[in-house]
Amino acid sequence: MQNIEVYQNSFISYLEGFTVDKEPKNLYEPINYILKLGGKRLRPVLTLMTTEVFGEKATEAMNAALAVEVFHNFSLVHDDIMDDAPLRRGKETVHEKWDLNTGILSGDAMLILAYQLFENYDSQTFQALAKLFSKTALEVCEGQQYDIDFETRNDVTIPEYLQMIEYKTAVLVGAAMKMGAIVAEASNEDQNAIYDFGRYLGIAFQLQDDYLDAFGNPETFGKQVGGDILENKKTYLYLKTLELGSKSEQSSLIETMSDTSILDENKVDKVKGLFNNSGASNATQSAVKDYTDKAFTVLEALNISEDKKQLLRLFGEQLMNRRM
Numbered sequence: 001m002q003n004i005e006v007y008q009n010s011f012i013s014y015l016e017g018f019t020v021d022k023e024p025k026n027l028y029e030p031i032n033y034i035l036k037l038g039g040k041r042l043r044p045v046l047t048l049m050t051t052e053v054f055g056e057k058a059t060e061a062m063n064a065a066l067a068v069e070v071f072h073n074f075s076l077v078h079d080d081i082m083d084d085a086p087l088r089r090g091k092e093t094v095h096e097k098w099d100l101n102t103g104i105l106s107g108d109a110m111l112i113l114a115y116q117l118f119e120n121y122d123s124q125t126f127q128a129l130a131k132l133f134s135k136t137a138l139e140v141c142e143g144q145q146y147d148i149d150f151e152t153r154n155d156v157t158i159p160e161y162l163q164m165i166e167y168k169t170a171v172l173v174g175a176a177m178k179m180g181a182i183v184a185e186a187s188n189e190d191q192n193a194i195y196d197f198g199r200y201l202g203i204a205f206q207l208q209d210d211y212l213d214a215f216g217n218p219e220t221f222g223k224q225v226g227g228d229i230l231e232n233k234k235t236y237l238y239l240k241t242l243e244l245g246s247k248s249e250q251s252s253l254i255e256t257m258s259d260t261s262i263l264d265e266n267k268v269d270k271v272k273g274l275f276n277n278s279g280a281s282n283a284t285q286s287a288v289k290d291y292t293d294k295a296f297t298v299l300e301a302l303n304i305s306e307d308k309k310q311l312l313r314l315f316g317e318q319l320m321n322r323r324m
Contacts (some may be wrong), residue, residue, distance in 0.1 A: 004315070007045040007058065014062045015069070018202055030106040031113070034073045036322070037089045044069045044174040049315075050180025050194055053308050061183040064129060066154065067117040068176045071133070075140055077103055081229045082148070121183070128182045135173040137147055143168025156234050158243065162203065170202025192300050200295035207288045210235040210281035215281065226268035232257050236284050237275045245278035292320045 019032040021305040044065035051061035080093040095103030177198035181191040213228045
C-alpha cells in the first residue's frame with residue numbers, strides 16, 4: 001500500500017485523461033469544470049487503496065474509482081441546484097456559471113458516464129459493480145430527500161438523522177471501498193466487511209463535519225464556520241442539545257435558531273455556547289469516536305495482514321482527528 005498522496009496523484013493523472021474536450025461543448029465543459037474543481041478525492045482514493053489491501057494493483061481499479069468520483073460530483077451539481085448554492089469549493093457552481101438547464105443536463109450525463117466506466121471490466125465484475133452502484137445511488141437520493149424533508153420538520157429524531165447521513169454520505173464511502181474489493185476479487189465476507197468499515201467511517205466523517213462546521217478553524221476548515229447554524233440545519237449538535245440541554249437551553253436554542261433579527265455573528269456565538277453548555281459538543285465528539293471504533297472492530301474480521309489492518313486504522317484515526 002502507498003500513502004494517500006500517491007493515490008491522489010495517480011488518480012488525478014487518470015482523471016485528466018477523462019476530462020477532455022468533447023462536443024457538444026455546453027454539455028461536457030460543465031462536467032470537466034466540476035471534476036477539475038479539486039477536493040480531497042477521498043472516495044476514489046479509498047477504492048484504489050482497498051484494491052491494494054486485497055492484493056491487486058491499484059491501476060486495475062482506476063475506472064471504478066473514477067465512476068465513484070463522477071457520481072459524487074454529479075450529486076454535488078444537483079445538490080447545489082436544490083440548495084441554490086452560489087459557490088462550490090470557492091468557485092461558481094455549475095448552474096450559476098452556466099444556467100439551471102445546463103446543470104440538470106450535465107448532471108444527468110455524469111450519472112450515465114459513471115455507469116459506462118464499469119463497462120471496462122469483465123462481465124462478472126461489471127455485474128457486481130453495477131449492482132452495488134445502483135443500490136448506493138438510490139440510497140444517496142433517499143438520503144438527500146430525508147435531508148430536504150428535515151428542513152420543514154421540528155420532530156426529527158437522532159436515529160432519523162443518523163440514517164439520513166448514512167444514506168447521504170456514508171454508503172458511498174462504503175461502496176467506494178467495496179468496489180476496490182470487488183475488483184481485487186476478495187471474498188464476499190471481506191467485501192461486506194470492508195463496506196461496513198467504510199460505512200462506519202463515513203458516519204464518523206459526517207459527524208466530525210457537523211462538529212467542525214461549528215467549532216473548526218476557519219483558516220483550515222475551508223468553509224464558513226457556523227454555516228449550518230445560519231442555515232438553521234438540524235445537525236447532530238442541534239439534536240443533542242435538545243436531548244441533553246435543560247428546558248431553558250432547549251427553548252433558547254429553538255428561539256435563537258428561528259430569530260431572523262439577530263446578527264449572524266451573535267447567532268453563531270450564542271448557539272455554539274448552547275452546544276457547549278448542554279454537553280452536545282462533547283457528545284458529538286464521543287459519537288465520532290464510537291463510529292470510528294465500530295469501523296476498527298470490523299477490521300478484525302478481515303482476512304488481511306496485520307500491517308494492512310494497521311494502515312487502515314491509521315487512515316481512520318486521521319479522519320477522526322482531522323481539522324478540515
